[in-house]
Amino acid sequence: MRAAAAPPSEVDDVVTTRDLHLRIGGRAVLDGADLHVGPGVTGLLGANGAGKTTLIGLLLGLQRPTSGDIRVMGLDPTRDGPRLRPLVGYSPQLQVLPPDVPAVDLVSHLAEVQGLPRSAARQRSSDALWLVGLGEERTRRVGTMSTGQVQRVKLACALAHDPRLLVLDEPTNGLDPVQREGLLLLVRRLGTELGMHVLLSSHLLAEVEQVCDSVVIIADGRATSARLRQEQEHSSRRLLVVDEASAAGVEAGLLAAGLAVARTSAQDLGPSAPGEGLAHLDVTLSAPGHEAALTQVLAAAGAGVHRLTEPRHGLVDTYLATTGGLR
Amino acid sequence: MRAPEEAARLLDTGYRPYGGTRSGVGGAIGSLVRYSFLRGLGVGRPFGGKVPIGLVMVVAYLPAVALVGVTVVAGDVLGTPLEQSVRDFFGLIATAVVAFAALVVPELFCTDKRTGMLGRYLSTPLTRWTYLVAKALALLCLLGLVVLGPPLILLLGLSGVGDDPPGLVQVLDVLWRVVAGAGLLALPLAAVGAAVSSLTSRRVVATAVIAVVLLLCTAVTAILVATGSPDPVYLADVVSIAFEMPYRLLLLGETGDTVLSGVPLWQLLAAWSAWVVVPTTVVVLSYATTKVSR
Numbered sequence: 001m002r003a004a005a006a007p008p009s010e011v012d013d014v015v016t017t018r019d020l021h022l023r024i025g026g027r028a029v030l031d032g033a034d035l036h037v038g039p040g041v042t043g044l045l046g047a048n049g050a051g052k053t054t055l056i057g058l059l060l061g062l063q064r065p066t067s068g069d070i071r072v073m074g075l076d077p078t079r080d081g082p083r084l085r086p087l088v089g090y091s092p093q094l095q096v097l098p099p100d101v102p103a104v105d106l107v108s109h110l111a112e113v114q115g116l117p118r119s120a121a122r123q124r125s126s127d128a129l130w131l132v133g134l135g136e137e138r139t140r141r142v143g144t145m146s147t148g149q150v151q152r153v154k155l156a157c158a159l160a161h162d163p164r165l166l167v168l169d170e171p172t173n174g175l176d177p178v179q180r181e182g183l184l185l186l187v188r189r190l191g192t193e194l195g196m197h198v199l200l201s202s203h204l205l206a207e208v209e210q211v212c213d214s215v216v217i218i219a220d221g222r223a224t225s226a227r228l229r230q231e232q233e234h235s236s237r238r239l240l241v242v243d244e245a246s247a248a249g250v251e252a253g254l255l256a257a258g259l260a261v262a263r264t265s266a267q268d269l270g271p272s273a274p275g276e277g278l279a280h281l282d283v284t285l286s287a288p289g290h291e292a293a294l295t296q297v298l299a300a301a302g303a304g305v306h307r308l309t310e311p312r313h314g315l316v317d318t319y320l321a322t323t324g325g326l327r
Numbered sequence: 328m329r330a331p332e333e334a335a336r337l338l339d340t341g342y343r344p345y346g347g348t349r350s351g352v353g354g355a356i357g358s359l360v361r362y363s364f365l366r367g368l369g370v371g372r373p374f375g376g377k378v379p380i381g382l383v384m385v386v387a388y389l390p391a392v393a394l395v396g397v398t399v400v401a402g403d404v405l406g407t408p409l410e411q412s413v414r415d416f417f418g419l420i421a422t423a424v425v426a427f428a429a430l431v432v433p434e435l436f437c438t439d440k441r442t443g444m445l446g447r448y449l450s451t452p453l454t455r456w457t458y459l460v461a462k463a464l465a466l467l468c469l470l471g472l473v474v475l476g477p478p479l480i481l482l483l484g485l486s487g488v489g490d491d492p493p494g495l496v497q498v499l500d501v502l503w504r505v506v507a508g509a510g511l512l513a514l515p516l517a518a519v520g521a522a523v524s525s526l527t528s529r530r531v532v533a534t535a536v537i538a539v540v541l542l543l544c545t546a547v548t549a550i551l552v553a554t555g556s557p558d559p560v561y562l563a564d565v566v567s568i569a570f571e572m573p574y575r576l577l578l579l580g581e582t583g584d585t586v587l588s589g590v591p592l593w594q595l596l597a598a599w600s601a602w603v604v605v606p607t608t609v610v611v612l613s614y615a616t617t618k619v620s621r
Contacts, residue, residue, distance in 0.1 A: 057619075062446075082453075086452055090447070092447070094446065097443065098438065098442040112354075114355070115354050115355065116349065116350075117347065127341065130341070131341070
């Protein structure tokens with residue numbers, strides 16, 4: 001029987017914490033973290049040792065907080081752990097599995113422990129292994145598999161019992177670029193097509209940026225939440241690098257066309273500053289015709305354009321601001 | 328020609344939501360007990376994982392099967408009452424029981440820690456304590472196979488071919504004492520094995536330490552008694568205590584010819600309880616402090 005929690009579509013807050021404190025050996029791992037994880041795919045970012053895995057342990061009820069309140073899909077993990085955990089699929093960071101067990105047996109066993117009847121667990125373990133791309137390999141013993149395949153078996157273990165929330169702790173560790181791309185695409189698909197909420201823990205900004213709708217950044221025991229995709233989809237900024245000689249003309253033309261433009265100094269840009277003889281303009285498009293107007297102004301000025309880019313969503317900026325930058 | 332709806336079949340519906348029932352904590356415990364029991368027996372493991380356990384089972388069961396077989400073919404060659412035969416048989420399988428405890432218990436406890444399965448189990452409806460309950464049940468089932476199976480074969484086999492005990496009531500009377508005796512024998516050995524295994528994730532280390540602890544207990548106390556120490560020193564020997572309990576139960580309080588026959592029953596029970604409670608406490612404390620979120 002399903003635990004009495006709201007179905008995913010009705011859940012506004014998948015995870016919330018309020019004033020969460022956790023001290024281990026005198027060190028404050030979490031120091032008043034207020035966390036909000038909404039529906040969809042959420043990245044959990046933080047430097048190595050920031051407390052991401054510890055936070056996951058708290059969300060699963062594997063550890064007790066020193067103080068504060070945690071709710072995962074409306075349930076308190078500390079008190080309602082046995083009711084909550086069947087709704088969660090967890091793929092831990094540790095990359096070892098029993099080496100002498102066939103993948104399908106392992107996935108099936110864990111699905112059974114999560115409460116599925118044996119026949120359903122068997123069927124769904126095969127489905128989960130096909131989904132992660134190991135259908136043909138499902139009867140192989142785990143010890144004979146590559147690191148990438150083991151990561152996929154771990155994902156299948158987390159998926160087979162049809163969780164509402166998938167918690168993946170560093171799922172791309174040890175994968176080559178092709179394997180990583182494949183796994184991230186799959187994670188994105190789980191969050192969009194299969195309707196699961198996903199919490200993806202990582203210290204790699206690029207992979208969080210690639211698949212997540214929002215992000216939670218852990219630093220100095222505190223948590224900061226931010227949306228990613230909405231900002232990305234509605235970005236109205238363009239970063240323009242032109243010859244210094246034509247910069248004044250371009251700037252005047254853009255202003256005349258009604259676009260907001262600001263010249264960014266080399267000091268502000270830091271390491272990403274354009275080279276000698278180049279100017280960096282930050283252009284804001286605020287009306288539907290501004291994209292075309294920008295192109296026309298550049299063509300009319302005969303400017304040498306070195307770069308015209310759409311800023312992704314400022315995850316690096318958000319991360320650096322949260323973590324205190326390059327300390 | 329068949330209609331299209333008859334000719335076509337949907338073979339793979341792909342991954343889809345599950346809307347059926349979920350069994351909760353009880354189902355999780357049952358599933359883990361079954362899986363651990365089968366793993367302990369070597370089922371689903373490569374050949375190398377089956378050999379030691381298979382050998383132990385042969386050592387445990389062969390004498391019982393052989394005795395029953397000889398009795399069927401050649402008649403009652405033992406010439407002892409059935410009750411006495413069963414009682415003596417607990418001593419005969421001592422080696423098998425100790426070896427079984429040393430080989431099986433680490434497989435049950437250490438492997439989960441070493442392979443990360445403990446963390447995975449605790450991310451299911453199981454808690455540390457329900458996990459331990461499941462493991463304890465699996466362990467008792469496995470130990471029961473060794474300590475209970477052979478005496479039962481002997482009891483049922485010999486009572487089937489001979490006249491002793493004369494009736495069903497008498498057979499049942501011996502039977503309950505065999506069952507109770509087997510439980511009393513298994514518990515302290517299982518507890519010691521579990522305590523050692525809870526302190527390490529390395530199966531080989533645990534196996535070696537359990538074997539050494541059990542053998543050393545027996546050897547050291549035997550030496551102490553031989554050099555003039557009083558009989559209660561034997562209470563430090565978990566193996567002797569474990570095997571004395573079925574003797575006492577089957578003899579119904581008579582003093583026999585065992586090494587602990589001079590020790591009062593209350594001392595024996597106190598020592599037996601200590602050998603169960605102290606190792607169990609070690610297991611509980613060990614799992615209460617184990618970090619599992621990785």
